Amino acid sequence: MKKIRIGLIISILFSLIFSGFTHIDAGPPPFDVKARAGLLLDFESGQVLYAKNESEQLVPASLVKIMTMYLAFDQIKSGRIGLQDTTKVSEKPWRITGSKMFLEPNEVVTIEQLLEGIAVVSGNDACVALAEALAGTEEAFVQWMNDKAKSLELDLYFVDVHGLSAQNRITAKDVALLVRNYLHDHPEAIDFHKQKSFSYQPRSSKTPIVQFNRNGLLNSFNGADGLKTGHLEAAGYNLIGTAVQNNHRLISVVLGASGESAREQETANMLNYGFRNFDLVDISPLLQDKTVKILKGQKREVGMYTNDALISVPKGIEDSVSVGIQTSKLEAPIAKDTEIGTLSIFMDEELVKKVPLLASEDVAKGSWIRVAWDSVVKFFQDLIKRA
Helix, strand or coil, X not given: CECCCCEEEECCCCCCCCCCCCECCCCCCCCCCCCCEEEEEXXXXXXXXXXXXXXCCXXXXXXXXXXXXXXXXXXXXXXXXXXCCEEECCHHHHHCCCCCCCCCCCCEEEHXXXXXXXXXXXXXXXXXXXXXXXXXXXXXXXXXHHHHHHHCCCCCECCCCCCCCCCCEECHHHHHHHHHHHHHHCHHHHHHHCCCEEEECCCCCCXXXXXXXXXXXXHHCCXXXXXXXXXXXCCEEEEEEEEEECCEEEEEEEEEXXXXXXXXXXXXXXXXXXXXXXXXXXXXXXXXXXXXXXXXXXXCEEEEECCCCEEEEECCCHHHEEEEEEECCCECCECXXXXXXXXXXXXXXXXXXXXXXXXXXXXXXXXXXXXXXXXXXXXXXXXXXXX
């Protein structure tokens, strides 16, 4: 991550505007993803660095399991369950088809084992067992999944917990954003996804069954530590990859590739493109001495900060980055962390990203004399503006 000097453009406006990130253009990439859809997302800044058919609704196959695990980690974080809590396996997981961790009816397994079985070997049986343990039924858990997608404002639709149905739907853009939210909320989840093998001994087996992670990039790409593969005839070969190099994480999505090696090659192409062509820049130092005026307060001004001060920029053009500060009229009292304005980030005078600015401290209401004086001043200022 680089810290650089950036020209500062201050524009004090009396309106508050907010919007999300936009696509960053570093010129045409030296490749075209050979798949139905592809997308490269910068984890820290949330910027799209490459996209192809990113809004087309496609079949996720086992990528569905990211949401299944997301909800499980939500439950763990809330304290409703723990990794070492146990559940008894019903007959339904045992009967499921496709990839398995080889659960058997009436076995007792931990939540941690089920999460490993999903993350490493894509166990469909583990997904059903986990859903039943947490929500009672798979159907109830699927409703949780769709409610979660709605709360995150993502274009995702689920009909099962494992991805065997071709009726599940995702887009490359929104599944990438799902992964960004997932890893942001539960960074510990990556420890499951980066495991290269998983061993489980069913009750009827004399020895453990060892299976290997289907994500070949864990063995072949520098810094790769996740995340999930998927395949159905209706979907083609899917892969969500993520890697870290120089403390910089990227997330890639390949949907509808022609084979396992193809999805890995296309993922590697995108990740290499991102790491070689973009730098992550921290612009928070620009806000260290910036303040906003406050009326009717014990203090006349308050400092500002942002929780989203990182931007991904094409290498070599850092000096073309500038920022603008927009604030609304503020009156005390102001609570710390209250949204007080917007930071707009530009490259070559083109808007790239807008993020909220927050108050760095509490500002209490001033004395009655201060309040009265500021009220009079504000009255005449407004009168002059209307004149």
